[in-house]
Each structure stands twice: as structure tokens, then as C-alpha cells.
Amino acid sequence: MQSLLTPAYILHSRPYRDTSALVDLLTLHHGVVRGVWRGARKPRSGVSPQPFVPLLVVLAGRGELKTVAQAETAGAYLPLQGDALFSGLYLNELLVRLLAPGDPQTLIFAAYQSALQALADRTHVEPVLRRFEWQLLDVLGYGFSLTEDASGASVVAEGVYVWLAEEGLMRLTDVRPGDARPGLSGAGLLAMADSDWTAPYALRTAKSLMRQALAIHLGDRPLISRQLFSSPGSTFKGDRS
Structure with a gap:
């Protein structure tokens, strides 16, 4: 069976036999697809399986x-560098790990395109990562309310919350300044719900919450791309993914 041209991005590629590559693609019409790209590593072979390059492929x-029967570039693109590159690799690894092969995800495809454009435009990477993580969880059916807790009460800015996988957000009581118990800022949760990444606590709260929510679905195997944020090429101090 052979399909028509479909928009796609390379998520991961590894050598296969003498000149070919095994690739994981994110496609508009088929979701994540694993395939063989024959002759991908031949000199002067035309289009090669490079990440972040918009493609049109025939599978x-x-x-x-x-089998990638045909491939061509689908327009201009800006190469990612530095932390933007590390961030793009992180997004790719999330998609490979979380998406079921062959399950079309047009909303995730659009969110991925938007994220790559923001990274190419040298946007501050943390809001891009947090927004994409939340969109990914929501589209896959793992989302939850950021404005109501597990009891149905509205999240309040002055509150401190914890997140439980089976229940959602729960407000901590008797929290005092300097309390060592882990908690999520109510103000940060509300800012996250409004996509207001400039608000105090928004990014810190979103990072902590997304780490917890993603860990359940990623399992125990660590994400290789997270290590890049601690590499000498990163301008971040510590891991921002």
C-alpha cells in the first residue's frame, strides 16, 4: 500500500545497513510512523533525514x-541552535515516547510546528516547553483542571496545592512561609491556565507540575535529551526541561 504525500518531521534517525536509516517520523495524517529510509546516508542523495526540517513524504x-518511498522538503526553515536545539530534541523524545504509532494526532502536529517556529524565532525556551507539554498531555487525554481542585473548589492565588495522579489538585492546609513541604503555587497554576508565563511563579509551578504528570507516562527510563541542558553547550544552569 502506498499513501499520498503527507507532511512530516523526523523525530529520530539511526543508521541501518550500509546506506539506509531507520527513522521515526511525526506525520500529519498517520501520527508517529517508523520506517526505513533507503539510501539516506548516500553522498549527494538529496533530502536527508534531518530533524526539524518540514518534509513531504510518501510512505x-x-x-x-x-518504507519512505519519496521525500522532499516542504518549505524554508530556520536551524535550531544552542538551547533551542536541545529543546527541540526534548520535544522529539517526548513524542517518540508518548505517542502510539499510527495514531493520527493533527492537533499535536500543529502544536509541534508552532513550538519549532517559536524556538527558531529565539523565543525564551521555557514557556515553549511548558506550553507544549501541557498541550500534549491534554490532547492525549491526560489533562486536568488548573482552575479547580479535586473537590470542585476554585483554585485561589494564595493557596498551595499538590497534584495527585488519580485525583487532581488538592489544596494544602496550614501552610506557613518557609514550609518545607513541596507545593504548587495557586497563583502559578492560574497563570499557567491563562498562558501568562510572565507572572510570578508561573514557570516554576508549570515545570514542577509537568515533571510529575509526565513521569507517570514516561516510566522509569530517563529522557536522554534532559541531560543536554546540563551540557557545556547550554546557557542554562541546571535542567530546564
């Missing part, structure tokens, strides 16, 4: 492992 084959 062939009846089994789960497809």
Missing part, C-alpha cells in the same frame, strides 16, 4: 515498519 508498505 509505502502494509506492515508497521513502512
Whole structure:
């Protein structure tokens, strides 16, 4: 079976045999697809499986492992560098780990395109990462309310909350300044709900919450891309993914 041209991005590529590559693609019409790109590593072979490059591909084959029968670039793009590059690799790894092969996800495809554009525009990377993580969880059916707690009460800015996977947000009581118990700022949660990343506590709260929510679905195997944020090439002090 052979499909029509479909928009796609390379999420991951590794050598296969002499000149080919095994690739994971995010496609508009088929979701994540694993395939063989024959001749991908031949000199002067034309389009090569590079991440973040918009492609149009034709996929062939009846089994789960497809063949990239045709590929061409689908327009101009800006290369990612530094922390933007590390951030893009992090997004790619999330998609490979969390998306089921062959399950079309047009909203995630659009969110991924927007995230890459923001990174290419040299936007501060943390809001881009937090927004994409939340969109990904929500589209996959793992989202939850940021404005109401597990009891149905409205989240209040002065409150401090914890997140429980089976219940949602729960407000901590008797919290005093300097309390060592881990908690999520109510003001940060409300800012996150409004996508107001300039508000105090917004990014710190979103990072803590997304780490917890994603960990359940990622399992125990660590994300390789997170290590890049502590590498000499990163301007961040510590891990921002």
C-alpha cells in the first residue's frame, strides 16, 4: 500500500545497513510512523533525514515498519541552535515516547510546528516547553483542571496545592512561609491556565507540575535529551526541561 504525500518531521534517525536509516517520523495524517529510509546516508542523495526540517513524504508498505518511498522538503526553515536545539530534541523524545504509532494526532502536529517556529524565532525556551507539554498531555487525554481542585473548589492565588495522579489538585492546609513541604503555587497554576508565563511563579509551578504528570507516562527510563541542558553547550544552569 502506498499513501499520498503527507507532511512530516523526523523525530529520530539511526543508521541501518550500509546506506539506509531507520527513522521515526511525526506525520500529519498517520501520527508517529517508523520506517526505513533507503539510501539516506548516500553522498549527494538529496533530502536527508534531518530533524526539524518540514518534509513531504510518501510512505509505502502494509506492515508497521513502512518504507519512505519519496521525500522532499516542504518549505524554508530556520536551524535550531544552542538551547533551542536541545529543546527541540526534548520535544522529539517526548513524542517518540508518548505517542502510539499510527495514531493520527493533527492537533499535536500543529502544536509541534508552532513550538519549532517559536524556538527558531529565539523565543525564551521555557514557556515553549511548558506550553507544549501541557498541550500534549491534554490532547492525549491526560489533562486536568488548573482552575479547580479535586473537590470542585476554585483554585485561589494564595493557596498551595499538590497534584495527585488519580485525583487532581488538592489544596494544602496550614501552610506557613518557609514550609518545607513541596507545593504548587495557586497563583502559578492560574497563570499557567491563562498562558501568562510572565507572572510570578508561573514557570516554576508549570515545570514542577509537568515533571510529575509526565513521569507517570514516561516510566522509569530517563529522557536522554534532559541531560543536554546540563551540557557545556547550554546557557542554562541546571535542567530546564
